[in-house]
Amino acid sequence: MRTDLIRNIGIMAHVDAGKTTLTEQLLYTGGAIRTPGRVDHGTSLTDSLEVEKKRGITVRAAAVALDWAGVNIRIIDTPGHADFYPEVERSIRALDGAVLLISSVEGIQLQTSTIWTALRESGIPTLIFINKLDRTGSSSRRLIGEMRQRLAATILPLQHVAGEETKSPRINNIADNPALLMEAMECLAQLDQEIMDIYLRDKLANWPQIETVIQSLARQARVQPVLFGAALSGTGVPELLNAIVAYLPGPKGHARNDLSALAFKVETDKAAGRRVYVRIFEGSITPRETIHNDTVDKYEKTTRILKLVRGEEYKNTTHLVAGDIGILYGVQSCKAGHALGKDYAIPLLSTPVEPMLTARIDPLRTDNWNELLKALQQLEDEDPLLNIQWIESQRELQLRFFGEVQMEIICDLLSSRFGLDVNISRPGVIYKETPMGVGEAGIEYRDGGYADLELRVEPLPAGSGFEYEEAISGDDRIYQKFMKQIPRILEQCCSKGPLGWEVTDLKVTLLDGYCKYDLGTKSDDYKIVTPRVFAEALSNAGTGLLEPVVNFEISVPKEYGSRVYRELIRMRASFEQPVADAGRLLFNGRAPFAETFRSTSALYASSHGQGILKTEFCSYSPAYCPK
Secondary structure, eight states: OOGGGGGEEEEEETTSSHHHHHHHHHHHHTTTTSSSOTTTTTTTTTSSSSSHHHHSSOOSEEEEEEETTTEEEEEEEOOHHHGGGGHHHHTTTTTTTTEEEEETTTOHHHHHHHHHHHHHHOOOEEEEEEOOTTTTOOOHHHHHHHHHHHHHOOOEEEEEEEEESSSOEEEEGGOOOHHHHHHHHHHHHOHHHHHHHHHTTTTTOOOHHHHHHHHHHTTTTSSSSEOOOOOTTTTHHHHHHHHHHHSSOOOOOOOOOEEEEEEEEEEETTEEEEEEEEEEEEEEEEOOOOEEEETTTTEEEEOEEEEEEETTTTHHHHHETTOEEEEEETTOOOOOOOOOEETTSSSSOOOOOOOOOEEEEEEGGGGHHHHHHHHHHHHHHHHHEEEEEEETTTEEEEEEEOHHHHHHHHHHHHHHHHHEEEEOOOOOOOOOOEEOOOOOEEEOOOSSEEEEEEEEEOOTTTEEEEEEESSSTTTSSOOOOOHHHHHHHHHHHTTTTTTTTTEEEEEEEEEEEEOOGGOOOOOOOHHHHHHHHOOOOOOOOHHEEEEEEEEEEEEGGGGHHHHHHHHHHHHTTOOOEEEEEEEEEEEEEEEEHHHHHHHHHHHHTTTTOOEEEEEEEEEEEEEOOOO
C-alpha cells in the first residue's frame, strides 16, 4: 500500500477524558465494527484484558485499524492513568501522528501536560480533540485560553461551537465565519509568508488556500489544529476522521533500506504463544527470516508474521514493510521497547519516566515460588520497567512500579492470568546516588591473566545520567575488543552504589590501562577488574542520596484551604499562591515524592475527602537529611 494512504496514529489523553470511547466511535464511523463498545459495559474492542473490563480502564496499548476516504488509519489506543505512562511512551515512539484528547469539563490535567511534552520532544504532529461538549460544566472557550497559556502551543481551532452543555451541540467550520477565518490567518501569518502578505494587505484568503497552509504546517508539527465533539454520541467524529486524513502525515521509509523496527508491545497468548507487536520504520521482515535484536544484540528467526488490516484483525502475510504494524512470532528475546534491526529510524524520547516505588512480593503458598518467578518474568517482558530483582542479601523478590493502582493491577493479573495469589509489602520510595566529588583508582590484576586499569569518577549536573570517556589510545594500551566492553560493564556497575541505590549523574573516564597477551589477558579479566576499580574510585569520590521530586496539583473547597496549606508546609513543598476557581482553591507546586506518597491520606482528611491530588515526576534532587 502507498504510504500516503496510511496513517499510524495514537489516541492519547488523561484518565477519564473519553479516549477509549472516542476510539470505539472512530471504528464504528469507519465501518470497522457494527456497534461502538462501552467502557462501562466492558464491551470496548481495545480493552480486551479481563482486568480492563472489570475496572473500566486501559492497562495495555492496543492497535486497531479502519478505512476512511481511501486511507487505512491504524490507531494505537493507550492508557490514560499515570501509573501506566511507560506504555504511552513506548506507543509514542511507534507513531507518525497523534490525537490528544482533552475533556472540556475537567480541562488540562498534569497527565495532559506530560503527554504533550513527550509529543513535542518527539516532534509528533498532533491534532487536539476537545471532548464532552454535551456535559454540564463544559467550557470550550475557557479551555482554549488555558491551552494557549499552559501548553505554549500554536493551536488553531478549525471549528466553532454552539449549544454547548446540551445533548446536541452544534459544530461548524470556521470557513463559514469571516471573523474566525481572519483569526486563523493571524495565527498562520506568523508561520507562513504567503498568508502574511495577504494578512498585511488586510485581505481575507479563501478557505482552500488557508487549508493547504494548515495541512503543510500541521504535518511539520508547527501548528496543532483543534476540533470539537462529544465522543459518546459520535458528535464531531466524522470531522475528526477527515482531519486525521488531511492534517496528519503518512509514514516515511522504504522497504529496500536496512531494517529498523520497534517492538511497542509484547504479550503471551496461551494458545498461540509469545506475540511481539512491531512498527516497521525502515526495511522489511519476512517469515523464517533471521533478524537482529539491536537492544540485546541477539539474532532470532521469525516463525510467522501477521499484519494489522481492519478492526482488531491481523492476517497472515508474506512480508511487513516500512509503515506497517504487525505481529511477530518466534522472537523470544524481545521485550517491549526493544529495537529490531537497527534503531536509526526509531524516534527517541529525551526524558523517559522511571518508577519511583519498590515493594517485596511473595506467593501466599511457599511452593509457588517458581510459578511466581515465571509469571513475573512474563509481565516484565510486557513492561520492562517493573525490573524484577532477587535481592540475595535479603532473600527477597522485589519489583518496581509507578503507583498503587498499577500494584493492584499486577495482583489482579497474577491472579486472573496465572492463578497466583500474592502478598505485596508496603511500598518504599526508590532513591538514587550521585558522586559528591572526584575519585580515582587503579588496579593491576594478576590472577591467571593480566589486566591493568585506571578510572576517574566525577559528578555531572542533575539529569545527565551516565557518561563515559576514553583518555587513552586503545591501539597502544588496551586492545579495542577489550575497550569496547568497558562502558557496558560500567553501566551495569551503576545499578548499585555504596548506599545500595542506582548511581546516576556521573562521568567515568578511562585514564590508563594495559593488557598483555603474553601474560594471558582475556576478556574475562576486564569483567573482573572493571567493577573493582569503579567501586574504589566511587568510594574515593563519595556519594550522596537523591530523592524523587514530583509536581503536584491539589484542588480543594475554599473552606479547607488553610488546612491544606499547613499540610503542604509540613511536607516540605514549594508552591505558588493558590488560585480560586468556582468555589475551590487550586495549589500547584513541587514536593518530595516520599512526602506526597505518605501524606495522601492526611491531605484527603484535611479536606474531609473533597480534595483532589495529582502528581507527576519532576526530577531527582539531593535528599533532605535532618541533623
